[in-house]
Amino acid sequence: MENMKGISRRTVLRAGAVVAAGAGGFVPTRFAIGNTAKVKVGFLLPYSGTYAGLGEAVTNGFKLALEERGGKLGGRDIQFIAVDDESNPAKGPENTNKLVTGENVDFVVGPVHSGVAMGMVKVVRETGTITVIANAGAGAATGPLCAPNIFRTSFTNWQTAYPMAKVAAERGMKNVVTMSWKYAAGEEAVAGFEQGFTKAGGKIAKQILVPFPQEEFQANLTEIAALKPDGVFVFFAGSGALKFVKDYAAAGLKSIPLMGPGFLTDGVLKEQGAAAEGVLTTLHYADALDTSENKAFRGAYRKAFSKEADVYAVQGYDAGQLLFQGMGTVKGDSAAKADLIAAMETAVIKSPRGTFTLSKAHNPVQDIYLRQVKGGQEVVLGVAEKALADPAIGCKMG
Amino acid sequence: MDFWFFLIQVLNGVQYGLLLFLVASGLTLIFGIMGIINLAHGAFYMLGAYLAYWLARTTGSLSAAVLLSLPIAAAIGYAIEALLVRTLYRRDHLDQVLLTYGLILIFNEATRMTWGADVHGVPVPEALNWSIKLTDTLSYPAYRLMLSGVCAVLAVGMYLVISRTRFGMWVRAGASNRDMVAALGINVKLLFGVVFAIGAALAGLAGAISTPITSVAPGMGDSVLILCFVVVVIGGVGSIKGAFLGAMLIGLADTFGKVFVPDFASFTVYGVMAAVLLWKPRGLFA
Numbered sequence: 001m002e003n004m005k006g007i008s009r010r011t012v013l014r015a016g017a018v019v020a021a022g023a024g025g026f027v028p029t030r031f032a033i034g035n036t037a038k039v040k041v042g043f044l045l046p047y048s049g050t051y052a053g054l055g056e057a058v059t060n061g062f063k064l065a066l067e068e069r070g071g072k073l074g075g076r077d078i079q080f081i082a083v084d085d086e087s088n089p090a091k092g093p094e095n096t097n098k099l100v101t102g103e104n105v106d107f108v109v110g111p112v113h114s115g116v117a118m119g120m121v122k123v124v125r126e127t128g129t130i131t132v133i134a135n136a137g138a139g140a141a142t143g144p145l146c147a148p149n150i151f152r153t154s155f156t157n158w159q160t161a162y163p164m165a166k167v168a169a170e171r172g173m174k175n176v177v178t179m180s181w182k183y184a185a186g187e188e189a190v191a192g193f194e195q196g197f198t199k200a201g202g203k204i205a206k207q208i209l210v211p212f213p214q215e216e217f218q219a220n221l222t223e224i225a226a227l228k229p230d231g232v233f234v235f236f237a238g239s240g241a242l243k244f245v246k247d248y249a250a251a252g253l254k255s256i257p258l259m260g261p262g263f264l265t266d267g268v269l270k271e272q273g274a275a276a277e278g279v280l281t282t283l284h285y286a287d288a289l290d291t292s293e294n295k296a297f298r299g300a301y302r303k304a305f306s307k308e309a310d311v312y313a314v315q316g317y318d319a320g321q322l323l324f325q326g327m328g329t330v331k332g333d334s335a336a337k338a339d340l341i342a343a344m345e346t347a348v349i350k351s352p353r354g355t356f357t358l359s360k361a362h363n364p365v366q367d368i369y370l371r372q373v374k375g376g377q378e379v380v381l382g383v384a385e386k387a388l389a390d391p392a393i394g395c396k397m398g
Numbered sequence: 399m400d401f402w403f404f405l406i407q408v409l410n411g412v413q414y415g416l417l418l419f420l421v422a423s424g425l426t427l428i429f430g431i432m433g434i435i436n437l438a439h440g441a442f443y444m445l446g447a448y449l450a451y452w453l454a455r456t457t458g459s460l461s462a463a464v465l466l467s468l469p470i471a472a473a474i475g476y477a478i479e480a481l482l483v484r485t486l487y488r489r490d491h492l493d494q495v496l497l498t499y500g501l502i503l504i505f506n507e508a509t510r511m512t513w514g515a516d517v518h519g520v521p522v523p524e525a526l527n528w529s530i531k532l533t534d535t536l537s538y539p540a541y542r543l544m545l546s547g548v549c550a551v552l553a554v555g556m557y558l559v560i561s562r563t564r565f566g567m568w569v570r571a572g573a574s575n576r577d578m579v580a581a582l583g584i585n586v587k588l589l590f591g592v593v594f595a596i597g598a599a600l601a602g603l604a605g606a607i608s609t610p611i612t613s614v615a616p617g618m619g620d621s622v623l624i625l626c627f628v629v630v631v632i633g634g635v636g637s638i639k640g641a642f643l644g645a646m647l648i649g650l651a652d653t654f655g656k657v658f659v660p661d662f663a664s665f666t667v668y669g670v671m672a673a674v675l676l677w678k679p680r681g682l683f684a
Contacts, residue, residue, distance in 0.1 A: 050617060052515040182664075210656060211664035213621065215612065218410040219653040225536030226403050239517040239613035246519065247611070252529055252537030271519035
């Protein structure tokens with residue numbers, strides 16, 4: 001009896017504590033603590049491995065945007081919590097949960113890798129946590145899996161590739177070979193180009209997909225040489241981009257124009273050297289954009305982190321701007337989700353890439369620039385497509 | 399197209415195979431002769447590439463960089479054998495896997511801390527920065543041909559050293575019965591240390607001389623490692639001749655797989671391995 005009593009008393013106490021904690025969780029945001037509690041921003045980004053540099057750039061850009069605006073979100077101080085997503089899709093849901101459930105963050109900013117984004121989207125669709133994708137270009141996140149609480153300040157793979165089709169057609173190309181790694185980002189980009197190019201009356205001579213992340217391209221370069229197309233459109237990034245552009249030039253294929261989304265040269269241009277000369281790319285940003293916003297941003301970034309800003313830093317910077325505007329409108333009341341989402345949906349972001357708004361699927365409606373490597377520099381030739389919105393096929397929102 | 403196309407693809411395959419052989423030869427020495435499963439072999443490949451990149455930057459000459467990175471890779475290999483691997487000869491293969499896997503993580507992180515996470519490239523040396531015109535649209539870079547030549551010379555050299563010299567005899571004897579060799583007055587500890595160092599140096603050399611045609615990045619050794627094991631297993635553990643044929647087979651299978659059955663390109667290599675092992679479960683020359 002003694003024993004039972006003890007247990008039951010403890011149980012009651014525990015239950016009381018839970019109720020108190022639950023109530024405590026409910027009340028304060030609006031009344032007791034109001035606008036004084038810190039806003040928790042969780043970074044789900046790679047801080048180790050191949051993409052570590054990209055994760056760092058997004059983080060830097062985000063923090064710079066807020067520091068320039070007084071270091072607060074809607075008048076509240078900010079607490080940053082960073083989780084290394086290791087660019088590991090298998091750990092995507094688990095790492096997202098660490099932030100969303102474990103740390104109970106108000107916002108998630110992330111990731112670089114599309115596979116991680118897919119895992120993250122699954123979790124935040126359930127929890128309703130407001131999330132800003134600052135790089136991953138997987139179409140599905142603002143397509144079939146779109147949700148009111150999911151935003152993106154980067155691009156879709158389709159957006160970076162589709163405008164090149166028009167450029168290719170205008171330059172008189174009729175027959176183009178496409179090539180990429182066989183994985184989501186590459187296949188989405190290649191499909192975007194092919195869709196536009198066939199619509200413009202062009203023909204895809206061959207689509208070549210190589211296993212990811214293999215970098216032995218010699219066999220396929222031989223194929224391209226034998227097909228003698230008018231142009232070659234490829235999606236490669238990072239070390240694969242560096243190697244492909246060098247191999248392409250070494251194989252004597254430079255007489256055939258090489259095109260691709262901007263990741264083909266961004267970040268590896270210096271290492272590619274003369275091999276990159278003449279390569280045509282499309283992207284929503286270019287380091288050399290001659291606008292006062294871009295120059296101010298690049299100067300501030302250089303001063304703060306003593307290195308050059310890149311497209312990833314811009315995307316992080318704009319994620320910071322988006323949250324700043326949203327939280328400003330609701331005066332820091334992050335619990336007023338519907339109002340917050342509405343404010344973010346209608347935000348106008350004065351980005352270093354140029355001003356953009358968000359589509360109904362919450363993806364940037366943005367200008368895509370045509371760039372070309374000339375004399376070892378990325379030169380902006382102009383706008384390939386003005387205010388381009390992702391078709392967001394499968395998104396039932398809006 | 400057809401005949402020439404086929405011939406050029408054969409050249410691609412052989413060229414790729416020779417490169418694979420160069421990396422795999424060090425592994426077959428260590429794995430086959432010393433019986434150590436060295437997962438860190440790919441890390442030595444990466445180390446060689448990073449050393450060459452770094453030294454080429456500081457000295458301004460790739461050949462100097464390659465020559466300098468060789469002894470460094472060998473010395474690191476020797477130190478790892480003496481300090482870590484030596485304690486594991488009489489232990490289970492799984493313990494070796496654990497140790498060398500740990501080494502991969504340490505090497506990857508150490509290179510990232512030293513040289514950063516950025517992707518690097520090394521320009522082709524001026525003297526070899528030309529190409530041979532094969533068809534009106536395709537040329538073959540001279541550097542790749544030179545690389546194939548180096549690999550072929552090394553293949554013959556290794557075969558001769560292992561089968562014809564006294565040192566080669568010690569190595570073979572030490573592999574089959576180390577106690578007996580020790581009883582005959584040969585310093586087996588030193589011998590194995592030297593073999594391990596040579597294996598590491600070969601991997602480092604492969605990494606170093608392939609820098610102009612590859613990208614230097616953290617983790618670059620990981621994919622190479624898997625192919626090396628495939629080559630060694632096909633060829634038969636410990637056989638230099640086997641590793642050579644295995645590398646050729648894989649080089650050709652990969653090349654033609656990509657061209658003729660692109661949908662299965664990621665499996666062709668493993669398909670060939672499975673077929674060889676069904677036919678000869680111990681590899682071609684074991």
